[in-house]
Amino acid sequence: MFNPDFYPTPPDVAATMLDPIDLRGRVVVEPSAGSGNLVRACLERGTAEVLAVEPEPQLRAILAGAGCQLIGSDWLAITAEQIAHADLIAMNPPFSADEHHILHAWEIAPPGCQIVSLCN
Numbered sequence: 186m187f188n189p190d191f192y193p194t195p196p197d198v199a200a201t202m203l204d205p206i207d208l209r210g211r212v213v214v215e216p217s218a219g220s221g222n223l224v225r226a227c228l229e230r231g232t233a234e235v236l237a238v239e240p241e242p243q244l245r246a247i248l249a250g251a252g253c254q255l256i257g258s259d260w261l262a263i264t265a266e267q268i269a270h271a272d273l274i275a276m277n278p279p280f281s282a283d284e285h286h287i288l289h290a291w292e293i294a295p296p297g298c299q300i301v302s303l304c305n
Contacts, residue, residue, distance in 0.1 A: 188241065190279030193219055194303060199226035202275060202301050208232045211272035216260035216286060219244055221251040223275050228252050236271065238263060260286055265293040273299045280305035 194202075199222055209231035215223050218237035227235050228251075235253035238260045239245050248255060257263050260278075268274075274294055278286035283304050290300050 190281050191219060191241070191244075192277065192280065194222040194226075194277045196222065196226065198303060199223050202303060203227065203230055206273060206299065206301070208273070212236065212270050214238075214268050214271045214274045215253065216263070216274065216276045216290065217278050218248050218251075218253065218255075219277070221248050221253070223277060224248065224251050224253045227275060236268060261289050263289075263293065265295065268293060268298075269295050271295060271298050273301065275301050277303040 203226055208227055210233045212234045213227045213232050214236045216238045218224055218239040224235050224237055236256045237248055237253040238257045239248055240258045245255060256267055274290045276286065287302050294300060
């Protein structure tokens with residue numbers, strides 16, 4: 186549809202990823218937000234704020250109305266300072282570069298921040 190790495194997170198998979206975590210009032214980063222399935226799942230669970238990153242312009246336009254704050258278009262260029270107040274990084278990274286995205290999350294996550302990722 187948009188690119189070969191576009192695999193929207195199914196709602197049941199988002200639930201499996203997020204249900205064990207209390208998201209009420211927390212700040213979540215979604216590094217590969219796509220069409221917003223994880224963003225919506227976080228907001229439905231009481232997340233205070235979702236910071237999103239998405240490279241595809243058409244998907245960024247969809248996300249603009251999804252209730253999240255777009256903070257960039259390249260996850261690998263996001264800095265620790267940009268997500269310093271995040272409590273959770275919830276991601277479905279592009280399968281062609283999932284290890285790079287997960288390692289970057291690990292490198293820039295603030296102390297105490299949880300990371301949950303769907304992986305190929």
